[in-house]
Amino acid sequence: MATVLASKQKVKKSSLAKRNLQKLLNNKLAVFGLIVVTAMILACIAAPLLTPYDPMKISLSERDLEPSSNHLFGTDKLGRDVFARTLYGGRMSILIGLSGAIGGMLLGVIFGSLCGFFGGTLDAIFVKIAELVSVVPQLLLVLVLSTFLGAGVQNLIYVFMFTGWVATFRLVRGRFFSLREESFVEACRAFGIGNLSIAFKHILPNCLGPVAVQLTLNTAGFILQEAALSFIGLGVPSGVPTWGNIMNAAKEIIVITQSPWLWIPPGIAIALFVLGVNSLGDGMRDVLDPSQL
Amino acid sequence: MLKYFVSRILLLIPMLLVIGLVVFIGLELAPGDPITAMIPPDQLSSMTLEDIEAMRESLGLNDPMLVRYFRWLFNLIKGDMGYSVVTGTPIASIIQNLLPATIKLTFAALIISTIIGLLFGIVSAIKSNTFIDYISSVLGVIGISMPEFFIGILALLIFAIRLKWFPAQGRTDVGLNALQSLKYLVLPACSLGMVLAAALMRYTRNAMLDVLNKDYVKTARAKGLPEWKVYYKHVFRNSLMPISVLLLLRLPMLIGGSVVIEQVFGYAGVGSRLLAAINGSDYQLVLVIILLLSTVSLLASVLIDMFTALLDPRVRLGGDIGGAK
Amino acid sequence: MNKQDYILSINDLKTQFKIGKRVVKAVDGVTLNVRRGKTMGLVGESGCGKSVTAHSIMQLLPKAGSIKEGEIIFRPQNSEEFDIAKYRKTDKKLRNMRGRQISMIFQDPMSSLNPVYRIGDQIIESIIQHERISKKAAIKRTVDMLEMLSIPQADKRIMDYPHQFSGGMKQRVMIAMGLITNPELLIADEPTTALDVTIQAQILELMQQMQEQLGFTIIIITHNMGIVADMADDIAVMYMGKIMEFGAKEDIFLRPTHPYTRALLKSVPVLGNGGNDRLEPIRGTTPDPSDMPEGCSFMPRCDLATEKCKNAPPYEDVGNGHMVRCWYAKGGAANE
Numbered sequence: 001m002a003t004v005l006a007s008k009q010k011v012k013k014s015s016l017a018k019r020n021l022q023k024l025l026n027n028k029l030a031v032f033g034l035i036v037v038t039a040m041i042l043a044c045i046a047a048p049l050l051t052p053y054d055p056m057k058i059s060l061s062e063r064d065l066e067p068s069s070n071h072l073f074g075t076d077k078l079g080r081d082v083f084a085r086t087l088y089g090g091r092m093s094i095l096i097g098l099s100g101a102i103g104g105m106l107l108g109v110i111f112g113s114l115c116g117f118f119g120g121t122l123d124a125i126f127v128k129i130a131e132l133v134s135v136v137p138q139l140l141l142v143l144v145l146s147t148f149l150g151a152g153v154q155n156l157i158y159v160f161m162f163t164g165w166v167a168t169f170r171l172v173r174g175r176f177f178s179l180r181e182e183s184f185v186e187a188c189r190a191f192g193i194g195n196l197s198i199a200f201k202h203i204l205p206n207c208l209g210p211v212a213v214q215l216t217l218n219t220a221g222f223i224l225q226e227a228a229l230s231f232i233g234l235g236v237p238s239g240v241p242t243w244g245n246i247m248n249a250a251k252e253i254i255v256i257t258q259s260p261w262l263w264i265p266p267g268i269a270i271a272l273f274v275l276g277v278n279s280l281g282d283g284m285r286d287v288l289d290p291s292q293l
Numbered sequence: 294m295l296k297y298f299v300s301r302i303l304l305l306i307p308m309l310l311v312i313g314l315v316v317f318i319g320l321e322l323a324p325g326d327p328i329t330a331m332i333p334p335d336q337l338s339s340m341t342l343e344d345i346e347a348m349r350e351s352l353g354l355n356d357p358m359l360v361r362y363f364r365w366l367f368n369l370i371k372g373d374m375g376y377s378v379v380t381g382t383p384i385a386s387i388i389q390n391l392l393p394a395t396i397k398l399t400f401a402a403l404i405i406s407t408i409i410g411l412l413f414g415i416v417s418a419i420k421s422n423t424f425i426d427y428i429s430s431v432l433g434v435i436g437i438s439m440p441e442f443f444i445g446i447l448a449l450l451i452f453a454i455r456l457k458w459f460p461a462q463g464r465t466d467v468g469l470n471a472l473q474s475l476k477y478l479v480l481p482a483c484s485l486g487m488v489l490a491a492a493l494m495r496y497t498r499n500a501m502l503d504v505l506n507k508d509y510v511k512t513a514r515a516k517g518l519p520e521w522k523v524y525y526k527h528v529f530r531n532s533l534m535p536i537s538v539l540l541l542l543r544l545p546m547l548i549g550g551s552v553v554i555e556q557v558f559g560y561a562g563v564g565s566r567l568l569a570a571i572n573g574s575d576y577q578l579v580l581v582i583i584l585l586l587s588t589v590s591l592l593a594s595v596l597i598d599m600f601t602a603l604l605d606p607r608v609r610l611g612g613d614i615g616g617a618k
Numbered sequence: 619m620n621k622q623d624y625i626l627s628i629n630d631l632k633t634q635f636k637i638g639k640r641v642v643k644a645v646d647g648v649t650l651n652v653r654r655g656k657t658m659g660l661v662g663e664s665g666c667g668k669s670v671t672a673h674s675i676m677q678l679l680p681k682a683g684s685i686k687e688g689e690i691i692f693r694p695q696n697s698e699e700f701d702i703a704k705y706r707k708t709d710k711k712l713r714n715m716r717g718r719q720i721s722m723i724f725q726d727p728m729s730s731l732n733p734v735y736r737i738g739d740q741i742i743e744s745i746i747q748h749e750r751i752s753k754k755a756a757i758k759r760t761v762d763m764l765e766m767l768s769i770p771q772a773d774k775r776i777m778d779y780p781h782q783f784s785g786g787m788k789q790r791v792m793i794a795m796g797l798i799t800n801p802e803l804l805i806a807d808e809p810t811t812a813l814d815v816t817i818q819a820q821i822l823e824l825m826q827q828m829q830e831q832l833g834f835t836i837i838i839i840t841h842n843m844g845i846v847a848d849m850a851d852d853i854a855v856m857y858m859g860k861i862m863e864f865g866a867k868e869d870i871f872l873r874p875t876h877p878y879t880r881a882l883l884k885s886v887p888v889l890g891n892g893g894n895d896r897l898e899p900i901r902g903t904t905p906d907p908s909d910m911p912e913g914c915s916f917m918p919r920c921d922l923a924t925e926k927c928k929n930a931p932p933y934e935d936v937g938n939g940h941m942v943r944c945w946y947a948k949g950g951a952a953n954e
Contacts, residue, residue: 132308134542135594136587139549143571144319144583220438227440228553232568250446251556253461257454267443275438282434508729514678516744516795517717520708526743527732606734606779 030283036276044090053081097223100160108168116176216281395562406486414497436491445484631688646859659850721796727788738776786817865940
């Protein structure tokens with residue numbers, strides 16, 4: 001009986017997923033976002049094909065050059081090609097933002113389902129922790145944690161995971177609270193399906209839409225934060241190019257006025273990518289919840 | 294309602310204790326002897342090792358950590374925050390000089406973004422699916438996608454350097470009248486507030502459209518109320534609750550953003566001091582500033598939370614407190 | 619009958635919704651006369667356009683909907699008659715009419731009251747909008763009205779918020795809000811659907827009592843044949859945006875002529891209407907309103923359908939103002 005129920009649900013789910021995908025592809029906003037995001041990710045991955053320059057290679061003879069056909073975005077104070085740095089920097093920025101967001105999502109989903117399903121003391125403790133984490137400015141939290149862990153790409157991802165689970169946690173927990181009272185959960189219980197199986201197989205799939213939207217929000221947020229942290233010199237070590245690190249040069253007025261090619265391209269890259277991610281998220285939200293339109 | 298407020302304020306205490314503890318552990322783990330952070334550096338140089346050990350004992354530095362934690366906390370509350378190892382000045386006086394500037398900046402950004410965000414959000418909702426709505430929606434999504442410091446740099450370049458409307462760098466209160474010192478505030482506050490304004494605008498629009506579909510709005514129209522009254526009394530008023538919840542969630546980001554924006558504009562507040570302290574390994578100062586900024590964020594959150602509660606009779610009358618969240 | 623005996627005359631009303639590029643003809647040529655001081659029941663399945671008809675009378679349609687054709691003549695007792703359909707939704711004329719001359723109560727009392735204002739304030743808002751009156755007098759009138767509607771301790775309860783009221787009590791508040799300005803017409807859109815069965819009867823009885831005391835006209839919209847049997851003097855049966863049959867209660871229940879009305883009566887139990895008859899569901903489903911069949915809209919589901927039904931049937935009087943929209947209404951084929 002249980003397998004019949006499960007397989008039936010599966011059939012319905014896949015057709016629903018298909019329908020939602022169709023709707024997503026009809027949504028102009030989502031398609032725009034998807035195109036921007038995919039194009040930028042591909043460009044960053046294909047960086048070696050798009051530029052002959054090594055982003056790290058210092059060339060003292062070519063310092064501070066204006067954009068030209070040789071150097072599309074010019075060169076920086078050490079003669080490194082800004083176009084190459086923006087492409088390779090994008091790899092790192094997107095990697096950090098995405099893995100931080102995915103890690104945070106996983107933590108949020110796990111904590112959220114456990115707390116939402118079982119409630120009780122565990123739930124009370126996590127709710128308090130979540131409140132604490134969300135009320136302290138994330139930037140400051142990152143600062144404290146990086147004094148513990150030290151600077152570095154991996155540590156930054158850990159820090160984002162640690163600070164980024166809260167929104168997903170709240171979302172999943174809330175959905176669980178309302179769904180566990182639904183009759184289909186009672187039906188599962190009546191069939192003798194175990195708690196964990198109910199939680200992860202039957203309730204969790206109902207939360208995945210909003211979780212996916214939250215994932216886009218978090219990715220956008222973390223890319224912005226990485227940029228801000230690296231800009232003030234506290235994110236990724238300055239040797240590794242990221243969009244924020246490249247913009248770090250714009251802390252000096254002379255760079256802002258004299259060498260705009262050093263900070264405008266990475267700035268636009270950040271804004272464009274985040275815009276794409278946000279549009280995708282907005283489009284997904286429209287598809288999942290038309291009433292929010 | 295009073296009960297709710299009291300419980301809200303009481304809840305602050307454990308949260309502050311936990312944040313304080315995290316900061317204190319950070320201080321413990323940070324390199325350097327805590328004693329050097331407690332004595333003015335000029336005295337320190339004339340002390341022998343035995344003196345320091347005796348002092349360590351008398352100051353209770355060999356006590357268990359929790360005891361030292363609470364002692365540190367009480368000292369902090371009394372205003373004795375130790376000394377900056379780098380400059381030798383008491384941290385309390387550094388904070389005293391800089392914290393008001395940062396609060397002023399953040400508050401100004403909050404006001405600006407609330408006004409702009411609500412205004413455009415309301416107009417978008419009323420004129421939904423028109424050209425105006427379309428334009429402001431596009432601007433809104435661009436706004437939330439821009440890094441604050443990028444907005445800041447652009448504003449600096451355009452309004453300060455090219456147009457020369459505002460000073461490019463710095464903040465000083467000395468010898469300036471209110472209007473002149475306000476000029477130093479405009480660009481940082483606007484840059485800081487822009488992202489929040491965009492977020493608020495989008496949220497206000499959606500919240501109002503959400504409320505517009507509610508039956509009680511139809512009831513209000515069925516009573517024969519004029520449209521502006523329907524919008525003001527029934528739509529906007531009811532949208533305020535979700536809007537203030539968003540404000541609550543976004544506030545810590547605003548305070549975090551102030552650190553970055555102060556850096557862009559060379560605005561002398563705790564944020565730029567914090568960065569200098571980090572670069573100078575001035576850990577005591579770093580952690581005190583982080584603790585203070587967190588406290589400000591926490592206090593502001595509680596204030597907004599109380600405001601939200603005031604708006605909702607279900608919470609106000611001591612019913613289901615979860616309803617406000 | 620004299621024209622003045624009808625408080626409301628709807629002629630060939632067409633209300634449409636534009637959803638994306640699709641146009642949905644929710645109301646497609648409704649003609650109705652509502653007798654002053656009486657109760658008219660508008661019945662039909664969900665989605666037949668009965669609620670849209672009611673909202674058209676108040677011009678409370680959502681943004682996507684608008685009246686395309688027809689007239690809605692309203693004849694207030696002490697002022698000039700006017701055509702509601704001629705005015706824009708936000709026109710002052712209509713604003714003054716809403717809540718003062720015509721009031722409306724909705725299906726779900728839980729969501730029809732604004733949760734952030736006191737009950738009393740929400741009722742008083744209606745008085746103050748339409749009359750020059752002191753706050754004190756307005757409060758007094760509110761309390762009196764709530765007492766008439768049997769709300770205990772009305773003077774204290776006006777200080778309460780909606781969440782402190784039960785569903786039935788909220789619907790009483792809604793009725794009070796509608797009647798406080800002494801309107802001539804009360805439109806009740808499924809007023810009891812969201813309530814418990816026991817509460818339903820109380821609310822309906824209260825509405826009838828109030829009607830006896832104040833003498834207003836009621837249009838009650840429902841899918842429940844039992845309710846119209848109880849309340850209505852006249853009944854209009856609606857299907858796919860059109861009135862299929864209209865007549866006095868006795869005509870509809872004792873001499874149902876349209877196949878749809880007959881099917882409808884067979885599909886629901888009505889107390890005292892032959893307890894041993896088996897209930898029969900209406901076969902088929904309602905067609906998509908944006909893709910309506912040519913001719914008679916009931917044809918695909920009708921047992922009597924013939925070639926003739928591919929042309930739109932006339933709306934004819936079969937005697938005593940009993941109107942039927944069917945080719946076989948007079949021919950006798952329907953009167954098996």
